[in-house]
Amino acid sequence: xxRWTTEAYDRLERAVADQARVSxxxxxxxxxxxxxxxxxxxxRETLIATHPTTGENLAFVLEELETFEVL
Numbered sequence: 001x002x003r004w005t006t007e008a009y010d011r012l013e014r015a016v017a018d019q020a021r022v023s024x025x026x027x028x029x030x031x032x033x034x035x036x037x038x039x040x041x042x043x044r045e046t047l048i049a050t051h052p053t054t055g056e057n058l059a060f061v062l063e064e065l066e067t068f069e070v071l
Contacts, residue, residue, distance in 0.1 A: 002065045012047070012062075013038065015070045021052065024060055025067040032071070033058060 002008070015022050015035040024031045024047075033049035036057070040046065047060045 002062075002068050004062060008068065011070050012068065016047075021071040022047075022049070023067070023069045023071055024049075024065055026060060026064050028066075030067075031058065031060075 012022070012035070014020075016038055019034055019036065021032060022035050024033065031049075032052070034052055036048045036050055038045060038047055041059070041061075045062045047062060049058050049060060050056070051058060
């Protein structure tokens with residue numbers, strides 16, 4: 001699992017504020033999405049993101065992510 005340092009979390013918050021593209025890996029699958037918002041669902045921090053091609057909204061629980069990078 002990805003280790004969420006304060007610096008990494010700050011990069012994620014900045015990506016949400018700028019609605020920047022981010023690359024995420026969850027369960028072996030890589031996603032390149034546009035960060036939209038951070039929410040708490042069922043007591044778990046979750047990134048809501050939009051797929052840039054389909055416009056589909058996707059939810060990523062932060063503790064399930066293997067990698068994270070702002071593009």
